[in-house]
Amino acid sequence: MKVQEARADYIWGTTGQRDWPIMTIEEIADVNPRVDKAAILDDLPVSFVPMPAVGAADGSIRVEETRRAGEVKKGFTAFLEGDVLFAKITPCMENGKMAIVPKLVNDYGFGSTEFHVLRPKPGMDAKYIYYYVSSQAFRGEAERYMTGAVGQKRVSTTYLKQATIPVAPLDQQKRIVAEIEKQFSRLDEAVANLKRVKANLKRYKAAVLKAAVEGRLVETEAEIARREGRSYETGAQLLQRILETRRSQWQGKGKYKEPAPPDSTDLPELPEGWVWASTEQVCGSVRDGTHDTPAYVDSGVPLITSKNLTEHGIDFENVKLISEQDHTEISRRSGVEYGDVLFAMIGTVGNPCVIKTDNRFSIKNVGLFKRNPECLNSTYLRHWLESSLLNKWLEPRLKGTTQKFASLGLLREIPVPYAPLTDQQRIVAEIDRRVSLIRGTAAQVDTNLHRAERMRQALLSSLFTGKWTTRIREQYA
Secondary structure, X not given: OOHHHHHHOEEEOOOOOEEEEXXXXXXXXXXXXXXXXXXXXXXXXXXXXXXXXEOOOOOOEOOOOEEEHHHHOOOOEEEOOOOEEEEOEOOOOOOOOEEEOOOOHHHOEEEOOOEEEEEEOOOOOHHHHHHHHOOHHHHHHHHHOOEOOXXXXXXXXXHHHHOEEEOOOHHHHHHHHXXXXXXXXXXXXXXXXXXXXXXHHHHXXXXXXXXXXXXXXXXXXXXXXXXXXXXXXXXXXXXHXXXXXXXXXXXXXXXXXXXXXXXXXXXXXXXXXXXXXXXHHHOOOEEEOEOOOOOEEOOOEEEEEHHHEEOOEEOOOOOEEEOHHHHHHHHHHHOOOOOXXXXXXXXXXXXXXXXXXXXXXXXXXXXXXXXXXXXXXXXXHHHHHOOHHHHHHHHHHOEOOOXXXXXXXXXXXOEEEEOOHHHHHHHHHHHHHHHHHHHHHHHHHHHHHHHHHHHHHHHHHHHHOOOOHHHHHHHOO
């Protein structure tokens, strides 16, 4: 719709009477207004708001960071208390990084150049504007008109100025804001309760995994053998047999290199019949994928990166494709097979996943623990790799400052509470039984969280299409 047409258009309320006029954003707010920076002393402390200080879709904003005005007057966006900040760059805009500026240090604020600033004109309530521009409907429409290269798309100033908004009288704006905040408060309370349930489920799962790797979850083979008056092969004996077989069957180049045992100095005592072993000792091998970025193609083989490993498994939906030639080259070093275990080496280190597909794919920045079914249950290894005990061991050994990463050498040193194979199988069965119950409850919680967000957006939609007009008019008459 053209701006000229929008200015003359109206929304029909539920009473059948013509109600709120449709106006452009630039008619109801100054878009990116100028601030007299020359009047601000260079040594004056002012609030500074980088993009991460604005919450996604919750209206939160942190203004406690301060800088000298002289450091930020050039190259940053200026704003005042009561302005509405609108993130213009992808994905911040789509994620709803918008907020109303609260009280600032010495009344001035500066922040990311990726903010548009909306300063309400007389007769406009800042919260009314904020709720409108932060709504999913407005963001979805703005996304369609973003310009720029992929990954750097932005909502232009021209588009934002010409975007339209239904404008209620000021007193009704305030009543609408009060009503919507009352409804949102109820939703927020429900969401907080759901998140507490989800956190409790996560703690319960962590407790189950901890009990499992400490040998407290199921009756151990040592306890069963003692009760039945028989012998059994301990974890140490099984490990020795594996290493002897591997040594005797070595046909590689050069002298056989004995895999190093783990440093168990700070590790807890294990149940009878268990022993600490390194992943290099008990896995078929420990490798990693490519660390280079192959050329992406429109049709080819999926490239799984650390970002594609999630707590729910391997994400094959959001992947890049590489050529057959690059896949073949990567597979020479790290060919993946059904039953192998993958481990994110960079960013969110961990998220171990067992491969349960025969489909071909390559890996990048991902650790690969090759399966060894005769002596190690892959799912048992995955459970150990996601346990709090392993995370506690791993965290201080990670490298990197801005982004943590695990080296291949570190992956090979990871200690494993090595139990007899029958113990591993019983533990996996019991964890799967308990975790399946957790997953069912967690899935219901997630469904309700999504429903709460849909309700929030439905409230905003009904608000700005005039469907609440009669209700609010009657309530405050």
